[in-house]
Amino acid sequence: MKPFEKKQQDDMSAVFKALAHPTRLWMVRELMQSERCVCEFVEASHLDFSTVSKHLSLLKQAHLIEDDKRGKNVYYRLRAVCLVSIVGCLDDHLKTLQAERAEDRS
Amino acid sequence: MKPFEKKQQDDMSAVFKALAHPTRLWMVRELMQSERCVCEFVEASHLDFSTVSKHLSLLKQAHLIEDDKRGKNVYYRLRAVCLVSIVGCLDDHLKTLQAERAEDRS
DNA sequence: TTGTCATTTGGCAATATAACCAATAATAAA
DNA sequence: TTTATTATTGGTTATATTGCCAAATGACAA
Numbered sequence: 316m317k318p319f320e321k322k323q324q325d326d327m328s329a330v331f332k333a334l335a336h337p338t339r340l341w342m343v344r345e346l347m348q349s350e351r352c353v354c355e356f357v358e359a360s361h362l363d364f365s366t367v368s369k370h371l372s373l374l375k376q377a378h379l380i381e382d383d384k385r386g387k388n389v390y391y392r393l394r395a396v397c398l399v400s401i402v403g404c405l406d407d408h409l410k411t412l413q414a415e416r417a418e419d420r421s
Numbered sequence: 422m423k424p425f426e427k428k429q430q431d432d433m434s435a436v437f438k439a440l441a442h443p444t445r446l447w448m449v450r451e452l453m454q455s456e457r458c459v460c461e462f463v464e465a466s467h468l469d470f471s472t473v474s475k476h477l478s479l480l481k482q483a484h485l486i487e488d489d490k491r492g493k494n495v496y497y498r499l500r501a502v503c504l505v506s507i508v509g510c511l512d513d514h515l516k517t518l519q520a521e522r523a524e525d526r527s
Numbered sequence: 528t529t530g531t532c533a534t535t536t537g538g539c540a541a542t543a544t545a546a547c548c549a550a551t552a553a554t555a556a557a
Numbered sequence: 558t559t560t561a562t563t564a565t566t567g568g569t570t571a572t573a574t575t576g577c578c579a580a581a582t583g584a585c586a587a
Contacts, residue, residue: 332441397510404503
């Protein structure tokens with residue numbers, strides 16, 4: 316594998332790693348609706364401010380979201396548009412699996 | 422969040438977790454080409470048989486691949502067709518980012 | 528049956544991740 | 558300026574993940 320491909324591979328692993336936590340996946344889904352500030356995530360999740368901030372910064376490092384400070388607040392929004400189709404794709408896949416399991420039981 | 426949504430969320434996290442390791446991502450890419458038996462992965466990766474087997478079983482648990490034993494060998498193949506578009510999508514996204522960085526440097 | 532090959536499973540040590548608290552930074556309001 | 562608010566960073570502990578080795582399984586061959 317060429318170094319370029321290797322890097323691409325590692326970058327993509329980082330993307331999946333970023334999405335591999337229920338909290339971060341929930342955050343991405345929220346951002347698919349509209350931008351949110353850190354405090355909104357804190358309020359809705361009942362997690363510590365520091366925990367939320369670290370989750371967001373991980374998503375940012377993976378180039379999936381971006382932030383911008385306005386007034387006292389930091390607002391995050393989706394950067395990788397392809398997330399919408401990826402999550403949609405997997406929702407369908409999981410629904411199909413569930414239907415198959417229901418089928419097997421009947 | 423309803424219990425059903427919660428489960429869907431956790432299932433999807435499991436999918437991303439399964440994809441979040443360079444070795445497993447490589448395996449998925451290989452399986453996008455054609456089915457492979459465990460020993461082919463072992464040979465190509467220089468990892469221990471047990472390590473390879475565990476990676477594959479993790480992908481299987483996430484319902485992304487399926488296996489079938491023929492003779493002495495166990496063959497794995499892609500189960501989640503949507504992986505092709507997901508990986509393609511992210512390849513494009515990462516290429517775009519790289520192009521942007523090249524742009525910034527010039 | 529006995530042996531051999533391909534794979535899986537259990538166990539262990541090294542490393543990575545997640546959550547909290549405390550401390551710090553940056554901005555806005557008083 | 559001082560204080561309050563919002564967010565990030567550093568540190569610690571608990572938990573999860575990864576990779577290897579050794580042992581167990583399962584199917585075919587002799």
